[in-house]
Amino acid sequence: MTIVFTLAIIILIFIPWFDKPDLWLSEFHAMIFVAALYVVISIINTMKIPYFVSYNDHGDMIVMRYYPLSLFNSKKNSIEIPKQQFVKYELKPFFFGRYQKIILFQHFRNKVVGYPPISLSALDEEDKNRILASLQKYIKN
Numbered sequence: 001m002t003i004v005f006t007l008a009i010i011i012l013i014f015i016p017w018f019d020k021p022d023l024w025l026s027e028f029h030a031m032i033f034v035a036a037l038y039v040v041i042s043i044i045n046t047m048k049i050p051y052f053v054s055y056n057d058h059g060d061m062i063v064m065r066y067y068p069l070s071l072f073n074s075k076k077n078s079i080e081i082p083k084q085q086f087v088k089y090e091l092k093p094f095f096f097g098r099y100q101k102i103i104l105f106q107h108f109r110n111k112v113v114g115y116p117p118i119s120l121s122a123l124d125e126e127d128k129n130r131i132l133a134s135l136q137k138y139i140k141n
Contacts, residue, residue, distance in 0.1 A: 003046075005038040046070075047095055050122035055131045062086055062138065064104065066118050067068050081106045086138045092117060100128075104135075 007024055011122040012030050051066040060083055067076040101117035120128050 001038070001041065007033065008034045016137075022029050048099060048121040049094075049119040051119050053118065053120065053123060053131075054136070057083070057138070060084075062104075062135070064118065069122060077116075079104055083138050086135075087112050088139050089132070089135050090114075090130075091120075094119075095121070102131075 004070060009031055012027050012034065015027070038057045050069045052069055054063075056063040062081045062083055063078065065076065065078045067074065085106045085108070087107060091100045091103065092103060093099070099119065099121035101119050103114045103117045105112050105114045120131075123131075129139040
């Protein structure tokens with residue numbers, strides 16, 4: 001996104017279309033518009049809280065690893081739940097109901113505890129449905 005923004009500004013500097021003095025739109029107006037568009041798109045992408053999510057249910061554990069897709073935060077997180085202790089999951093909508101966060105629950109010391117929510121906004125619908133179908137198998141009714 002930053003590369004596209006930079007290229008757009010460079011193109012606006014060198015395009016001869018803005019050299020006409022009777023034109024109401026100057027190259028500086030166009031640069032301000034492109035910069036504002038870049039800021040709005042960046043804010044929207046930040047509010048989506050995209051995570052790279054890796055899910056694995058082979059063996060005795062349900063393992064969900066995730067880390068933010070951000071240049072400034074490289075903190076990697078992992079949730080590992082024994083399949084016998086997995087209770088349920090909940091989907092919570094966010095960002096005007098357009099995206100979902102998943103919260104995993106497990107039995108821990110005779111209580112049901114939930115893990116911090118994980119944003120599923122970076123997953124496509126097929127991968128999200130595959131993860132949810134896999135988790136559904138381990139819910140005890």
